[in-house]
Amino acid sequence: MTDSLADPFRFEYDPATVSYGPDSASQLASEVAALGCESALVVTGSTVGETPAVMDPVRAGLGDRLAGVFAGTTPQKRLGTAYEALSLYREADAECIIAVGGGSSLDVATVLSVLVATDRDAAAVGAELVERGTLSVPESGLPPVVTVPTTLAGADLSQVAGVTADPSTCPVDEPASGAVDDPALMPAAACYDPVLVATTPRRVLAGSAMNGFDKGVETLYARNRTPISDATATRGLGLLADGMETLGAGDADGSTYQRLTRGVLLVQYGISRPDGTTLSLIHALGHGLTRTYGVQQGTAHAIVAPHALSYLFEAVDGRRDLLAEALGVEAGADPATAVVDRVADVAGSLGLPTRLRDVDGPGRDEFPAVAEAVLEDAFMANAPPELAPTREDIVGVLEAAW
Known part of the structure; x- marks a missing residue:
């Protein structure tokens, strides 16, 4: 892309x-x-x-x-x-x-x-x-x-x-x-x-932060992205990643909550428009894992986002260079691998679960049904136009997350 x-x-x-x-x-x-x-x-x-x-x-x-x-x-x-x-x-x-x-x-x-x-x-x-x-x-x-x-x-x-x-x-x-x-x-x-954001318990804030963070990630590779949403999402992701790691380390202060609040404001600016939203693969996976199972939305995002991005980058460019820039990846690193690792590190810093087997979600025998729900989710229409996921592809993402 x-x-x-x-x-x-x-x-x-x-x-x-x-x-x-x-x-x-x-x-x-x-x-x-x-x-x-x-x-x-x-x-x-x-x-x-x-x-x-x-x-x-x-x-x-x-x-x-x-x-x-x-x-x-x-x-x-x-x-x-x-x-x-x-x-x-x-x-x-x-x-x-x-x-x-x-x-x-x-x-x-x-x-x-x-x-x-x-x-x-x-x-x-x-x-x-x-x-x-x-x-x-x-x-x-x-x-x-x-x-x-x-x-x-x-x-x-x-x-x-x-x-x-x-x-x-x-x-x-x-x-x-x-x-x-x-x-x-x-x-x-x-x-x-x-x-007011600072009054929210850290556990609740951590889960919600992954949901907001992934909005910025998906906005950069959505088929209906624009230079305007690129700019706001890029700046917002940098603020969120920094703030989330500080929050996870237990070192949050007033400036941390200011970065987090500004970051979530920016990543969502312009993503919900009359011509559709920029949310796609990761959010569709989140819906598939939470609509009929007892998995919190932010937890689902923390678990599947790195694996969804690995699949994405194997299939399409996914604007990996811009994502690497937004997430502060060092120059010279392989952007696809570095982005996946950075997203995993941000999620891990919050202490959220990292494997599907550790939450109240679907068993492996249920993965095909979850995959069908993901593919039917309206957000999948916003995925990069070159991406053509099959049920087997989505099951593969879920298996990797298991």
């Missing part, structure tokens, strides 16, 4: 207003006012909702514009959870949504915004998710969403949100999973406060 200054590209992107800085959560009331809203409902999970080091700054930053707090999101990203939040949103007479926490809370907040704007009942919405794996996004009436991430997964500048449904929590006939995807779902604002 070579580059030429003559290569054409089109970059259509309408991102959130981004604010960054220690204690930037203190300006949340100003962000809400700038959106023309009087009141906001905070959407978060129970752990973050019970963490004063996060919620006190958020409450203080919103002041009189805080309409209420819904602290009920879960990693399952249930449609039923979004409906519970909808009841509180209406009861509190809120006008916008503040999503605080990790990817799950941000996704539930996005689905909540769709429910606020829809005129369909819950049964009809659930039936659509079961049938189509997605939800229709109304053309108008979506309330603004402001994201306040406390992890490094990189879900805060996205027009895509995952969603699941279960008959025990929502009026659906059978379990369902899918995603909503629409340019209108891009948050109106995103507040990156490294002080």
Whole structure:
């Protein structure tokens, strides 16, 4: 995959207003006012909702514009959870949504915004998710969403949100999973406060960091990459790699969290666009390993990323030189080997598992089924155009990760 200054590209992107800085959560009331809203409902999970080091700054930053707090999101990203939040949103007479926490809370907040704007009942919405794996996004009436991430997964500048449904929590006939995807779902604002990120337990932060890190890696070899996303991902990867190794060594201080927060901001800038996302092979493998197994997404990324890159570089160029530059590989080293080793070292520095056999994932006899799910994942469409993976290829990656 070579580059030429003559290569054409089109970059259509309408991102959130981004604010960054220690204690930037203190300006949340100003962000809400700038959106023309009087009141906001905070959407978060129970752990973050019970963490004063996060919620006190958020409450203080919103002041009189805080309409209420819904602290009920879960990693399952249930449609039923979004409906519970909808009841509180209406009861509190809120006008916008503040999503605080990790990817799950941000996704539930996005689905909540769709429910606020829809005129369909819950049964009809659930039936659509079961049938189509997605939800229709109304053309108008979506309330603004402001994201306040406390992890490094990189879900805060996205027009895509995952969603699941279960008959025990929502009026659906059978379990369902899918995603909503629409340019209108891009948050109106995103507040990156490294002080809040620093409150997240190291174990949680380490896993989320691998997810965000791999967003930068994949953006550089995606078929719809652009020079703009190249620039942001390259800079972001350098910041993340440095910060992640310091975090893993137990030497993190304020500047470490500033590097990590800036890094995750940059690697995801421009990767979720109307023409599609830049996520591909590694994220598709992550989905295949986590959708039906008890493997955390960041852990899955830590395990498979080096092996996925080894396979990639055997098949295509994969922009190995640019990846080597972004990751600070020494000049003269074989770029493919050096990139794989560097990614493995970054993952290993966080103390995350490095073998599939050591986590609650699929057995080797299940690898063909996982491989089929990976190949059917929508993200595979974003892989380098020269890459033509087969089921046997993906099984080979999984075997190498075993």
